[in-house]
Each structure stands twice: as structure tokens, then as C-alpha cells.
Amino acid sequence: MSRPRPLSGFPEWRPAEQGVEQAVLDSLRHTFELHGFAPLRTRAVEPLDVLLGKGATDKEIYLLRRLQEEPDVDQVEVSDGLGLHPDLTVPLARYVRQHAGTLAFPYRRYQIQSVWRGERPQEGRYREFVQADIDVVGDGTLAFHHEVEVALVAAEALTRLPIPPIRMRVNNRKAAEGFYAGLGLADAGAVLRVMDKLDKIGADAVRSALRDTAGATDEQADACLRFAGIAAAPGEGMGTLAEQVAALGVEHPLLAEGLNDLARVVDAAQAAVPGALVPDLSIARGLDYYTGTVFEAYLVGHESIGSICSGGRYDELARDGDRVFPGVGVSVGVTRLVGALLARGLIHTTREVPAAVLVAVAAESERGRCTAVAQALRRRGIAVEVSPTSAKFGKQIRYADRRGIPYVWFPGDPDEVKDIRSGDQQQADAQRWQPPAHDRAPRLVAATDDKEHS
């Protein structure tokens, strides 16, 4: 068997990088739990009728087939088929419907799992990646303040990481829909689908598409384009955005409501994470799917990475007969974020292994005593490794140094512990000694300025 190589589309981190993703996930989870979101883990597999349901039809799905199965394609009934979930919203909606009888609403869950998309190999896109989602799901109704909440939790979770500053562009479906209605364009969905292509096809093509598919006049099309060009500057909150919209001369109650909702999200964010949220009416992505607030976040100075986090409000996350479950949620693209940070050398951990201490072994006959020292430290929550060999101490110290283990412990009479970075060596008691707080566990560090993550 030849040396294994990476699989295109299935990213995997190198040994020195493995701890970075773990630390990022731990940090996101910590923020989610501080805000009272409870853990959910669903199976990775869903039946095809769930995968091909509403909102999921545009996703490329991986189907499962048993290796020992007869290779007769005809027997693979679509209705019996199983596939891997392409996101965490599909399984959430299914889980909510399945357990509606016992869930306590509003249901607040976080979910951190891999998802899979059967993209064409040649596109070089991710086919397996980790997402970290939070959602608040109501039963029948869901208060608007959860839209503010979820956007702020996402911003807080990202700004807690030692990464470049984030910018979260926010829009509101109601504002766009109200504007189109006020213009006299009845099919808001058709307009939104065209406007979503603005970046790709340009203003002229959008203008003709609005005429052809949404029945717009030239004047209506121009108004739509001017509306989509309105955004505030970073750090100024809503700025003059409402005045710029008013200058277009279109009025509609839904437009007013949407701008009001947008201002509530942006104003709350100005207080909590100043400058992070920017209202931007050009954000059309997802507006066809979402029904209220919608947002997507970028790393400032690294916009080419694309959106690292997006979310919003959907009035019908799930439905069971007449019972409707509205939701608001956000998904952090952990693999995209971590992959880009690692590729740019922007992040690392203070060490590659959990151990804060390596207990040196003077001779194999002393290994029992060294293990006892290690257990005494572990009982007080200190991660410890016992040297795998009783080689010369210099070699054992290099073993620690290669892994970034900051302390080497020498059992003796008395014991001594050496900080191998400073060379400082002192007497120590395994029942009492503590490493400084910043050395207890590996920490994420922004590599640009070595500014440490507190």
C-alpha cells in the first residue's frame, strides 16, 4: 500500500494543527452554553424524503450503500434510501417534529457536527466539514428579541476567538419584501432570486431579468438596484440608512417594520460588540429562504475566505400539520474558518499536547514512583505525562520541549520542577504545586502578534 495522501474535499489537520480546531470548538461551545443553549447530537444519516424535503433540494447529497449489498441499482429505492446530512438544519427540523411532544419550547440547542455534501470532485469544494450551529425554535410563535439574541451570541462567540476582527452584514427580509411591494412588484420571491445574482451577473443583466421574470418596469428595476446599494459604514450603527431608503420615495408598512427590526438588531449590537454589525441592504443571500433578520459574517481583511458564519429567521423551520415551528439560528463554518486561519498561519496553540508537566524517569525501577507523582498532580486537575523512557535527562527535556510541555518534574528528595522555557528550577510538592493559570491547558494564540487568547 502506498503512502496515504490527502483526499480532495475532505480536509484534515496536521498533527501540530489538531489542537486548534478542538480549541476553537471548545470556545464556541463555551459561549453557546453561557447563553443557555443545550447540546444536541443527531445521527449523521437521514432518510431521503427528509433530505429532499423543503429547503434542502439544492444540496448535493451523499447516499449510503452497503459494500456487501448486491450491486443492483434498481433495488436502491429512493424512498428507502439513506444519505448523510448536508447541514445541521435538516436534522434539527426533523428532530423537532419527531420530539415535539416532549421538547420544552422555545427550544434552544447548539449542535457541533460534521456535515457532508456530494460536490463534484473537480470543484475542489469541501465535501466534509464541521459546522457549529445554534437555533432557538418556537412552537407557533417566536419573539423577535431572539433574532437580536442569536446575532449577538454569534458575534460574541466569534469575537471571543483570537482571530482577525469580524464584520457581520445584516439585512431583513421584510424590508426588501416591503420595498418591492411598495414599488408595486407583487412577487417578492422572484425579485429576490434575481437580486441574489447581482454580484455574479451585474446590474444590466439583473435589470433585464427583473423585467423578464418579475414583470418589472425599467423604473422599478432601477429602484431595486438603488435599494440594494444602500449600506451603512462600519461603526456608525444605522447611520443614514433609513434616510437613504426614504429618499427612494417608496412607502409600505412591511418596509417600515423591516427597517425598524433591522435597527433594533444593529442598535443592540452597537452596545454589545461595537462596530461588528453593519446594516447592508445588498445582502440578498438566503432572503428567499429566511423571513426576517438575515446576516453573514466575514473576517475583516480576509473577505476572500467568504462568509464564515451566517444565519437568520425562518418562520417555518418545521411544520407538523397545522402546527408550525418558527426558528432563528446561525451556523459557524468551523472548517472553513479554521482551514483559512491555518493556511494563512494566523493561529496556533501554545502547545501541541494537553500535558503541562512531564515527569522525568531517572531509571525504569523508579517508574512506579514517577507514576505516583503524576497521579498526585492529576488528582488536582493538572495534565501530566510520565516520560516514556529513562534516557538521560537532557533527552527527556528535549522530549518535553518538542511537544511544548512547559514543566519537567524530577522526583527526588525533595522533588524539583523546572520551567524549561526559563530554566528556572525549584523544589516542589506534588500535593500542592500548581502551574500558573496560563500554563494549565493549551491556549489559542493569534499568530500575527502573538497576542494571547484570554
Next chain:
Amino acid sequence: MSRPRPLSGFPEWRPAEQGVEQAVLDSLRHTFELHGFAPLRTRAVEPLDVLLGKGATDKEIYLLRRLQEEPDVDQVEVSDGLGLHPDLTVPLARYVRQHAGTLAFPYRRYQIQSVWRGERPQEGRYREFVQADIDVVGDGTLAFHHEVEVALVAAEALTRLPIPPIRMRVNNRKAAEGFYAGLGLADAGAVLRVMDKLDKIGADAVRSALRDTAGATDEQADACLRFAGIAAAPGEGMGTLAEQVAALGVEHPLLAEGLNDLARVVDAAQAAVPGALVPDLSIARGLDYYTGTVFEAYLVGHESIGSICSGGRYDELARDGDRVFPGVGVSVGVTRLVGALLARGLIHTTREVPAAVLVAVAAESERGRCTAVAQALRRRGIAVEVSPTSAKFGKQIRYADRRGIPYVWFPGDPDEVKDIRSGDQQQADAQRWQPPAHDRAPRLVAATDDKEHS
């Protein structure tokens, strides 16, 4: 779409149960990190040549196929195919070969991920489940003391959980192989494969199979059966095991070495986790694959669950030309363990959500102030939810009670906090107040005696 139902073989926990698995995983991971094992997460997918390599051929594999792919089976080349990993050893071996140039050996990693097996649906076996593995991998050589270490870490990780006591049955491949060699049976692998069926087919069938496939005489077959019947009693360490073997009158250096290695593991365990490890020469499972220590763990009084944890030494975890990577590892069957504990009502968490505090909202106009209180508490690491409604306080208290949130906070002048279990209500300052340590986060609790997990 009809109400979704569980998928056979793809277990998933109910809302109240979700936190149990998370807490079990956190506890296992904590023990692994205390012992200096570093995190590894591999992609879920491996190429078929890796999946069908040595040691993996008996596993049922799920292959992936893109939904949009042309349904032409002939184009699915086995060599190009991708499948889901059926365990965490196959990806570890591949990862070690792939990164041998940069890994620091001995490489100590833990890995907690889902695995998939394409079992026949009608068998009702798990087709997706979570494993928690640790392994120590050497480059060329791997010291015996790691066999002792890994068995003890596994025992410590399991005994740290609030679950029924565990019993870990330990054997050593060398002892069996040496015994067969001393008897004059040259093909130890053939003998082991037969002995592995003892529980299923019984002594008479084993006797004839040993004659037919391993060339054993009746006397040799009887000796193998007597050897496999030897085990110590729980709590007595090696007891008279060595004497019982000696009484069979077979001598061989490998037998002596194997019994000596077995005694070293068992003696170390008697000191660290008294009574947990029991030497048992009937353990044949895996011996054909493992090369030294082998063990499997059960819950005492719940043996019908089957082995919840197994592992051992393999001299050739991976190979790259002449470079060999020996390993010793253990795999905890988290889904089997958690599923059995939940089904028997043996475990739960102290609450279903992370929040220790619900901040009550007297009126929607007060929500901003309530959010500020919540943020002050969160800044000191306390998980807090703000009431989703400004309903009557009685209703908000019931909201907390239903989720097990122990404290309700009433912003006022001054603020007050109520322990809704005792009814005790006191003045409190959001900048200073702390919940008792045992209320900070949900904890695992053994349901039988409500003995709490410290």
C-alpha cells in the same frame, strides 16, 4: 410528510437524554487529557483500499455515492471508492503513515468520533455509534509499560463515571501462544481462531475443530480447553493463576513471558483501581489480532450489555516499507454504554440545560436591563438564560423548573435571586454572586441511588 420515526441501527437520544452523552464524553476526554493524550479528528471517509486493508476486512462498510451521480454501477471503481470508517483504528493507522515524518513518537492521541458499519438492517445492530479511543503509537519499538498505562487509563476513565462498577478481564496473547507452542501446536493463530468460538459452539465442537484445523491430538485439545478455563477471582489479583497453569505441565519461554506481563498489568491495577482488573485466560477475542496484553470491560451486574470497552497491544498497527509502528490502545463503546444506561434508567444529568440562572423579565421594556444582568453573570463564567417572555413571575419560575434551572434572578433595587428548589430568596449583586460549585454546570448522576458524580 409523516411524523419522523427512529431509524433502526442509528440511535439518537431524546431531549432529556442528550446531555448525558455529552457529559460522558466530557468526562472521558478529561481523563484522557489528564494523562497527556492529544486530540485527533480524522475525516469520516477513507478510500476503499485503506478500508479493505489488513485488520479491517471483516467489517461491514458503507460506501458513498453522490445522489446526482449517474446511476451506473460500472463506473464505481472499487479503487476510487470512498467509504465511512468502521472504527477509529483504521484512520489512526492511515494518519500515522501519512504524517510519520512530522509526528512526535511515541504519539499519544485520543479520538472521539462516530463510526459506521453497514450491518444488515434486520439484525438490529448499531449502524452508527460513537467511540472514544486512546492509543500510544511507537516508531519501531513501544515499551511494555504503555500496555499497563493504557489499561489503567481506561479503567480510571470508566470508574470516574457514576456508573455501576466495571470489571476488566485481561489476558495476554503471548501466554496463549507460548502455551500452544509448549504443547507442540505450531499454528497459534489457527488454535486461537477455534478457541474464540468456545462460547458459541461449546467444548465438544472446539475439540473436533482443533483436531481438524489445528492438527491437535485429543490430549492437546483437552489441555487447550483446561488452559482457557483458568481465571482468577475478582479482587485477588493474579491469585493462584500461575500455579493453575503450571499444574497443566506445559513449559515455554513465551508462556512464562506472557504470564509475567499479565501479572505486571494486574498488579499495577490492584494498586490503582482495586478489584477492577481480573486475569482471565478465556479471553480469546482479539487475540488473533493483538500481540500482547488484551482486555475487555463489562459493567458488573449488567454483563448482558456486552463489552463496553476493549483494547490491547498490536505490534504492527501500521507499516511503511520496513518502518513498523507498534501500538497499544483502547476503545470505549460510548453509544453502547450510554444507550444501555439510559434504557435501564441508570443515569441522568442534574438538569437538561446548561443555564444555572434564569433572569426574570418583569416587562418587555426591561429586557435590556435583564440582558445586562445576564452578561455580567456570564462574564464570570455563569451560564444564564433570559426569560423568553415577560409573563407572570410564577410562569417564568415554572419555565425554569421545567428545565431544571435552579436559580431565578429578579432585577430590582436591589436585585434578588431565588433558589427555586428551596424557595430561599436573597439580595444579590450580579458582579459578585456565585452559585455553589455543584450547581454551576449539569452533572451526571447515577439514578439508582442519586449518588452524585463528583
